[in-house]
Amino acid sequence: MSVAEPLPAEPTAVPTRRRAAGEDRQGSRFVRIAVLVIVILWIIPTLGVLITSFRPKALVDSTGWWTVFTDPFQAAGWTLENYGLALDQGGLGNAFLNSLAVAIPATVIPIAIAAFAAYAFSWMDFRGRYVMFVAVVGLLVVPLQMALIPILRLYNSGASIGRLIVFPDLDLVGEFLGVWLAHTAFGLPLAIYLLRNYIGSLPSSIIESAKIDGADHFTIFWRLIIPLSVPALAAFAIFQFLWVWNDLLVAYVFLGGTQQNRVLTIALANLVGSRGVDWHLLTAAAFISMGLPLIVFFALQKYFVRGLTAGAVKG
Amino acid sequence: VRTSNDDVGGAVGVVQEPPPTGPQTVVVSILRVVGAIAIPIVGFVILWLSYDFLRDADANRFLRVGVAIVVGVGGVFFLYWGMNRVIDFLPARYRESVRPYIFVGPALVILAVFLIYPVINTILVSLKDSLGQEYIGLDNYRFVFTNEGMLRSIRNTFGWIVIVPLLGVSIGLAFATLADRLRRGEAVAKSMIFLPMAISFAGASITWRLIFSFRPQGFGTNIGLLNGIMLGLGQDPVSWLDVKPWNNLFLIVIMVWMQTGFAMVVLSAAIKAIPDEILEAARIDGASELQVFRRIIVPSILPTIAVVTTYMVINAMKVFDIVFVMGSPETRGTEVIAERMIDWFFISNHDGRGAAIAVILFLAVIPVMVVNIRRFREEEAIR
Numbered sequence: 001m002s003v004a005e006p007l008p009a010e011p012t013a014v015p016t017r018r019r020a021a022g023e024d025r026q027g028s029r030f031v032r033i034a035v036l037v038i039v040i041l042w043i044i045p046t047l048g049v050l051i052t053s054f055r056p057k058a059l060v061d062s063t064g065w066w067t068v069f070t071d072p073f074q075a076a077g078w079t080l081e082n083y084g085l086a087l088d089q090g091g092l093g094n095a096f097l098n099s100l101a102v103a104i105p106a107t108v109i110p111i112a113i114a115a116f117a118a119y120a121f122s123w124m125d126f127r128g129r130y131v132m133f134v135a136v137v138g139l140l141v142v143p144l145q146m147a148l149i150p151i152l153r154l155y156n157s158g159a160s161i162g163r164l165i166v167f168p169d170l171d172l173v174g175e176f177l178g179v180w181l182a183h184t185a186f187g188l189p190l191a192i193y194l195l196r197n198y199i200g201s202l203p204s205s206i207i208e209s210a211k212i213d214g215a216d217h218f219t220i221f222w223r224l225i226i227p228l229s230v231p232a233l234a235a236f237a238i239f240q241f242l243w244v245w246n247d248l249l250v251a252y253v254f255l256g257g258t259q260q261n262r263v264l265t266i267a268l269a270n271l272v273g274s275r276g277v278d279w280h281l282l283t284a285a286a287f288i289s290m291g292l293p294l295i296v297f298f299a300l301q302k303y304f305v306r307g308l309t310a311g312a313v314k315g
Numbered sequence: 316v317r318t319s320n321d322d323v324g325g326a327v328g329v330v331q332e333p334p335p336t337g338p339q340t341v342v343v344s345i346l347r348v349v350g351a352i353a354i355p356i357v358g359f360v361i362l363w364l365s366y367d368f369l370r371d372a373d374a375n376r377f378l379r380v381g382v383a384i385v386v387g388v389g390g391v392f393f394l395y396w397g398m399n400r401v402i403d404f405l406p407a408r409y410r411e412s413v414r415p416y417i418f419v420g421p422a423l424v425i426l427a428v429f430l431i432y433p434v435i436n437t438i439l440v441s442l443k444d445s446l447g448q449e450y451i452g453l454d455n456y457r458f459v460f461t462n463e464g465m466l467r468s469i470r471n472t473f474g475w476i477v478i479v480p481l482l483g484v485s486i487g488l489a490f491a492t493l494a495d496r497l498r499r500g501e502a503v504a505k506s507m508i509f510l511p512m513a514i515s516f517a518g519a520s521i522t523w524r525l526i527f528s529f530r531p532q533g534f535g536t537n538i539g540l541l542n543g544i545m546l547g548l549g550q551d552p553v554s555w556l557d558v559k560p561w562n563n564l565f566l567i568v569i570m571v572w573m574q575t576g577f578a579m580v581v582l583s584a585a586i587k588a589i590p591d592e593i594l595e596a597a598r599i600d601g602a603s604e605l606q607v608f609r610r611i612i613v614p615s616i617l618p619t620i621a622v623v624t625t626y627m628v629i630n631a632m633k634v635f636d637i638v639f640v641m642g643s644p645e646t647r648g649t650e651v652i653a654e655r656m657i658d659w660f661f662i663s664n665h666d667g668r669g670a671a672i673a674v675i676l677f678l679a680v681i682p683v684m685v686v687n688i689r690r691f692r693e694e695e696a697i698r
Binding site: 028031032034035038039042043044045046048049052060061062063064065066097098100101104105106108109112113114116117119120121124125126129132136139140141142143144145146147148149150151153154176177180181182184185186188189192217218221242245246247248249253264265266268269272273279282283285286289290293294296297298301 | 377379380383384386387388391392395396399411412414415416418419421422423425426428429430431432433434436437440486489490493494496497498504506507508509510511512513514515516517518519520521522523524525526528535536537538539540543572575632633635636639640642653656657660661666669670673674676677680681684685
């Protein structure tokens with residue numbers, strides 16, 4: 001019995017597998033069609049903006065963008081004029097620079113601060129280490145909307161208890177530094193949490209041997225931990241960069257909507273308000289604002305996905 | 316970790332320099348002291364000068380932005396480096412007990428000033444009048460739960476936090492499962508779904524305004540996609556964003572469009588982590604693909620589904636930009652809680668009410684987050 005049993009199993013297994021392969025072929029057609037339908041649905045909105053942004057104003061106003069599919073060599077042709085117009089009239093050129101000046105430091109600063117803290121939480125011994133770490137993670141709860149007004153007040157007039165000045169009046173409203181600090185604070189809890197998970201899971205043997213070789217904490221951190229943590233740092237960097245670049249609220253509150261200071265998202269929102277029917281202009285403006293994040297995203301997608309899954313799935 | 320830290324003391328003991336002798340070493344240590352003090356001071360002066368330069372509105376645009384970036388990025392590294400130098404100058408006994416606080420200190424200070432203080436402050440302001448001066452008890456909270464626009468915003472937000480995760484997670488899950496079976500093009504298909512994640516809410520709003528665009532008769536051709544379809548079907552064009560209460564749903568669709576990619580990527584990673592043998596075994600036992608999906612895939616990624624759902628619930632709870640940029644929430648009846656808060660703070664200028672709304676938002680997020688953090692810690696314990 002025990003010898004005979006495997007024998008009949010063989011022939012039945014083969015047809016099952018063959019049947020599965022047949023189903024697979026039929027099934028894979030369904031899969032491909034379903035995937036294609038969802039993908040098309042998902043890119044239609046962006047496609048509409050992209051096509052519209054290259055059409056001349058007269059055409060944009062008189063026919064829907066989808067008509068280019070039946071008439072790809074439309075009479076009035078294609079144009080790049082909208083982009084020039086948006087950069088110039090829409091003030092997007094200046095806003096683009098401001099966005100850069102906000103986004104790059106607002107990405108690097110929280111990462112640096114979080115990396116130092118994460119290293120200390122993982123590899124240094126000090127009183128209150130665990131309590132502090134739990135408190136930091138607990139701050140993930142605070143919605144940033146809640147913090148906006150008190151910070152704005154601090155920036156405007158400082159804070160004091162009686163005559164003791166606790167926080168000096170730095171007049172940071174409308175300053176890049178003010179936005180950097182705000183974005184840093186809002187990004188820190190998640191950054192510390194993610195980086196501690198990563199840095200804490202590095203093998204302790206390498207850190208031990210560096211210590212025996214006479215390296216102090218700063219050297220270990222700088223020469224050893226940072227190079228080893230590049231994947232985690234990159235993942236969070238992309239996340240934070242996209243977040244800051246696409247943020248409207250924090251920039252609006254702390255930097256303001258003036259012509260000189262405003263970032264891309266605010267310039268876009270203003271355009272919608274003031275020239276909401278000039279679709280040729282709006283779509284070009286929208287694409288200018290999407291350009292850099294899309295490049296960053298596609299170039300570093302691998303890290304981004306890894307970072308997201310590291311944060312949300314964990315193992 | 317504990318054993319490693321016990322070793323720290325030993326390692327430091329080994330490293331310690333021999334006690335200094337002779338006048339030469341005195342000069343060296345004086346130089347070291349001077350250096351330790353001078354370097355940070357010079358650094359701060361440079362930072363301060365460049366910071367002043369940033370305030371100079373007449374300065375060249377490009378230069379200003381360039382300096383801003385260099386100062387911001389360089390400043391933070393300089394801060395740690397300088398502090399570390401100062402620590403080195405402390406007596407050796409104290410160095411290593413102070414150093415950890417140099418590493419975590421800046422993070423804790425920033426968090427205390429920018430997150431902990433604001434929470435306390437907002438709670439206090441929510442009990443005060445429109446200028447944030449006199450205490451008026453719970454009036455602001457009474458307002459939140461009686462004002463018509465506020466009640467509508469709470470109802471609408473409930474719609475957001477139910478529909479956004481529901482659609483986002485189910486489409487994301489379906490797509491992740493399907494794309495997993497593609498022989499080719501999985502990466503491309505996934506990045507197409509994921510692409511809207513990289514777009515700002517402001518950009519997305521323009522994108523979708525173009526889709527919902529409506530022109531009444533006599534105001535030109537309808538160039539919005541939806542109305543193009545309506546005309547193609549022989550129907551009258553519709554002013555989509557003014558159709559109450561469905562306009563809420565149209566706004567929700569925008570967020571679903573943006574967030575599904577996130578759900579899809581995370582769920583896809585979880586699906587790929589299911590061991591192939593389990594799936595194969597089920598298939599060989601004659602389970603249909605649907606059964607494999609329902610009985611194996613879904614149960615094994617349930618924890619991930621829960622995490623993604625919480626993340627999307629919190630995001631939906633805090634939604635502001637979409638409603639704000641799409642315009643006229645009050646006349647269209649599309650108010651949401653976070654949008655009301657900004658409105659009361661900045662447009663209607665009533666700090667107390669704005670703060671009360673913020674506190675309610677905070678209280679609403681806490682239970683979701685607590686569940687989430689507890690989950691994280693359980694997983695941590697398992698690992």
